[in-house]
Amino acid sequence: MGRTLAEKVWDEHVVRSAPGEPDLLYIDLHLIHEVTSPQAFDGLRLAGRQVRRPDLTLATEDHNVPTLDWDKPIADPVSKTQVDTLRRNAAEFGVRLHPLGDIEQGIVHVVGPQLGLTQPGMTIVCGDSHTSTHGAFGAIAFGIGTSEVEHVLATQTLMQAKPRTMAVTINGSLPAGVTAKDMVLTLITHTGTGGGQGYIVEYRGRAIDELSMEGRMTVCNMSIEWGAKAGLIAPDQTTFDYIEGKPEAPKGADWDAAVAHWKTLVTDADAEYDQEIVLDASTMTPFVTWGTNPGQGVPLGGVVPTPADFEEESDRIAAENALTYMGLEAGTPMRDVHVDTVFVGSCTNGRIEDLRLAAEIIEGHKVADGTRLLVVPGSVRVRLQAMEEGLDKIFTEAGAEWRGAGCSMCLGMNPDQLAVGERSASTSNRNFEGRQGKGGRTHLVSIPVAAATAVRGTLSSPADLVSVEV
Amino acid sequence: MEKFTAHTGVAMPLKRSNVDTDQIIPAVYLKRVTRSGFEDGLFGAWRNDPDFVLNRPEYAGASVLVAGPDFGTGSSREHAVWALQNYGFKAVISSRFADIFRGNSGKSGLVAAQVGEKVVQRIWDHLDEFPGATVTVDLESRTVRAGEGPDAIEDSFDIDDYTRYRLLEGLDDIGITMSHGDDIEAYESTRPSWKPVTQRL
Numbered sequence: 001m002g003r004t005l006a007e008k009v010w011d012e013h014v015v016r017s018a019p020g021e022p023d024l025l026y027i028d029l030h031l032i033h034e035v036t037s038p039q040a041f042d043g044l045r046l047a048g049r050q051v052r053r054p055d056l057t058l059a060t061e062d063h064n065v066p067t068l069d070w071d072k073p074i075a076d077p078v079s080k081t082q083v084d085t086l087r088r089n090a091a092e093f094g095v096r097l098h099p100l101g102d103i104e105q106g107i108v109h110v111v112g113p114q115l116g117l118t119q120p121g122m123t124i125v126c127g128d129s130h131t132s133t134h135g136a137f138g139a140i141a142f143g144i145g146t147s148e149v150e151h152v153l154a155t156q157t158l159m160q161a162k163p164r165t166m167a168v169t170i171n172g173s174l175p176a177g178v179t180a181k182d183m184v185l186t187l188i189t190h191t192g193t194g195g196g197q198g199y200i201v202e203y204r205g206r207a208i209d210e211l212s213m214e215g216r217m218t219v220c221n222m223s224i225e226w227g228a229k230a231g232l233i234a235p236d237q238t239t240f241d242y243i244e245g246k247p248e249a250p251k252g253a254d255w256d257a258a259v260a261h262w263k264t265l266v267t268d269a270d271a272e273y274d275q276e277i278v279l280d281a282s283t284m285t286p287f288v289t290w291g292t293n294p295g296q297g298v299p300l301g302g303v304v305p306t307p308a309d310f311e312e313e314s315d316r317i318a319a320e321n322a323l324t325y326m327g328l329e330a331g332t333p334m335r336d337v338h339v340d341t342v343f344v345g346s347c348t349n350g351r352i353e354d355l356r357l358a359a360e361i362i363e364g365h366k367v368a369d370g371t372r373l374l375v376v377p378g379s380v381r382v383r384l385q386a387m388e389e390g391l392d393k394i395f396t397e398a399g400a401e402w403r404g405a406g407c408s409m410c411l412g413m414n415p416d417q418l419a420v421g422e423r424s425a426s427t428s429n430r431n432f433e434g435r436q437g438k439g440g441r442t443h444l445v446s447i448p449v450a451a452a453t454a455v456r457g458t459l460s461s462p463a464d465l466v467s468v469e470v
Numbered sequence: 471m472e473k474f475t476a477h478t479g480v481a482m483p484l485k486r487s488n489v490d491t492d493q494i495i496p497a498v499y500l501k502r503v504t505r506s507g508f509e510d511g512l513f514g515a516w517r518n519d520p521d522f523v524l525n526r527p528e529y530a531g532a533s534v535l536v537a538g539p540d541f542g543t544g545s546s547r548e549h550a551v552w553a554l555q556n557y558g559f560k561a562v563i564s565s566r567f568a569d570i571f572r573g574n575s576g577k578s579g580l581v582a583a584q585v586g587e588k589v590v591q592r593i594w595d596h597l598d599e600f601p602g603a604t605v606t607v608d609l610e611s612r613t614v615r616a617g618e619g620p621d622a623i624e625d626s627f628d629i630d631d632y633t634r635y636r637l638l639e640g641l642d643d644i645g646i647t648m649s650h651g652d653d654i655e656a657y658e659s660t661r662p663s664w665k666p667v668t669q670r671l
Contacts, residue, residue, distance in 0.1 A: 015650070015651050015653050015654055015657040016653045020631060021630065021632055022570060022632055024647065024650060024653065024654075026654070026657050026658075026661075028665060028666075029668075030501070034546070035500055035501075036547065036548065038503035038504075039503065039504065039505050039548075040504070042504075042505075043644075047644070048643070052654075054668075054669065054671065055667040055669050055671050056667060056668060057668060057671070058668040064501065072522060076501075078501035078502075081501070081503060082501050082503060085503045094671075096668045096669045116472050116666070117666050117668065119665075119666060122665070122666075127546055127548075128545075128546055129544065129545050129546040129570060131546075134636065137472035143545075143570055144546060144570070144573070145546055145547070145548035145551070145570060145573060145574035145577060145578075146548040146549075146574075147548060147574065147577030147578060147643070148573070148574075150644065151577075151643055151644050151647065154647075154648070155644060155647045155654060156658075157647055158656065159632075159643060159647065161632075162628065176563060193540055193543055194474055194539070194540045194543070194566055194568075195487055197566070197568065197569055198569065224570075225546075227540075227543065227569065230568055248666045248667075248668075249666075250664040250666070254663070254664035255664075257662065257664050258662075258664045261662070263479065276486055281580070293488050293490065314487040314538060314539060317486075317487070318486075318487055318488060321486070410544075411492075411497045412497060412498070413497045413498065413500065413501070430490075430492070430544060430545075432490045432492040432544060433492070433493060433515060434491065434492060434493075434496050434514075434515045435492050435497070438496070438498075438515060439515075468487075
């Protein structure tokens with residue numbers, strides 16, 4: 001019987017397999033940031049161990065770096081300690097680091113692909129659950145905890161039980177104005193937050209084939225939000241075109257050898273998945289969340305649901321808690337929900353294509369009174385590219401704040417946080433209670449919805465902008 | 471790592487589903503560079519509420535958490551496990567755990583005992599009737615136990631064999647893997663030369 005893409009990549013990385021034990025899996029690339037690594041380096045130091053492969057390890061500062069005044073010392077002393085600790089550890093153990101102020105600094109999941117380090121068929125890990133982003137290239141990529149970070153640093157391997165495989169087939173084409181973000185939010189509401197648990201998911205079908213690499217990264221990024229171990233997409237010409245010419249991409253004969261191998265990384269016709277979900281992209285619409293987990297979503301044209309309508313008791317209670325926290329009334333049209341802050345950025349939607357799309361929609365409009373728009377590029381490179389294209393001017397002329405690169409308000413570890421009761425439309429990945437600031441209320445949205453919402457001040461799509469005075 | 475065979479302690483019900491790691495420990499508490507001291511951030515947002523279960527006197531010193539389904543979803547932060555451990559929890563019982571949380575628990579020595587949803591409900595009912603009652607999590611026999619007499623609860627829980635073995639023996643993963651150093655070297659010698667590197671050494 002044939003093998004799935006995930007099985008092929010997995011099998012290529014098994015160092016050791018023994019009955020009753022998890023596989024020992026080789027890791028091709030280990031990405032590191034300041035929040036989940038200090039205790040791992042400390043563990044190495046205590047045991048007198050080295051980093052086995054500094055040449056397969058890359059560190060950057062992203063989670064708690066400021067997006068204003070980044071050329072000055074970090075004001076928050078605790079954040080500063082964490083960043084300083086990473087710098088000390090990188091120097092001591094010989095790890096390549098892109099610190100704040102460096103041209104390659106940025107969100108770790110934006111930096112890997114833009115450097116060309118993220119390639120098909122690799123195993124990639126990072127102490128961050130959104131490592132699944134790199135699966136867009138046909139890699140097995142997943143988030144790990146700090147004990148595992150230490151394990152990879154010391155051995156360049158991980159002990160992992162082989163997950164089951166699932167196919168998510170998305171047929172048809174996305175309608176105009178509907179994005180990869182709407183697709184994945186629709187999927188998560190369909191499956192619930194636990195639907196992918198224990199699976200490596202392969203996204204496939206026409207709608208996936210038609211996505212750009214940026215769009216594929218958005219989909220794979222949110223795999224973890226429905227519980228999947230990892231999400232991946234078979235590499236194709238779109239993938240190869242994206243990688244070719246990147247700084248760390250193979251060159252010359254190496255490129256030919258690599259592409260020849262990458263072309264074998266497809267699921268065999270006679271392979272079987274343990275489970276399959278089929279969705280139709282042509283019926284999808286702009287999609288937003290109303291609750292406090294990413295599975296609590298509705299079409300933008302819908303209304304806040306009524307808790308009593310949920311069949312499962314646990315869903316009912318979760319919906320009641322969510323509406324209380326979010327300050328929403330059942331039956332309210334989503335388009336009537338007023339938003340205080342719009343956040344464009346994160347490893348989900350902070351790449352150049354995202355900023356281009358946001359700028360295109362916002363150009364010629366002003367941010368609504370009583371609403372602020374925060375635009376945070378995913379990396380310094382994305383920031384510079386956007387400025388070269390004049391996108392920063394479009395944003396600032398509309399009244400938006402144009403910031404430095406980092407994770408920023410996605411998780412509010414830096415000063416970019418919501419206040420108690422403040423409501424956001426956010427292009428990030430999690431609407432958990434307090435995620436963007438204690439008491440903050442988050443609606444997850446796509447780039448077009450974020451941009452249109454900034455102009456109107458209520459959850460909107462670009463189609464709603466027609467009636468707005470320019 | 472300390473060996474874990476069985477633990478009996480005051481059990482605290484957390485009657486919520488989808489308790490994500492941002493709830494277990496909000497991001498603002500993640501800035502320490504040690505593995506200790508995270509207990510103050512445990513359930514940080516909910517703790518302001520004096521009625522929150524963790525603040526109730528009958529659950530002082532609780533060491534077994536009995537939670538709703540999909541416990542530990544979201545971020546990969548192992549700080550969530552450390553916060554529970556720093557506070558004094560030795561085991562969490564739930565009908566479903568997020569994968570990364572489950573993995574992190576196993577690495578740090580917190581037992582994540584997966585039971586049927588009905589078992590969670592029965593333990594919750596028991597704790598409603600006898601607040602402050604103890605629950606036993608027996609890793610040796612893979613059972614959870616609560617109460618006495620005809621209404622006593624005893625059921626098996628799921629935990630993967632290898633994690634159970636490591637916890638029972640208190641084994642260090644890295645040490646085990648390093649004993650397979652020859653296998654790792656042999657694998658490395660077969661990696662294609664075009665695979666990317668972050669620096670030339």
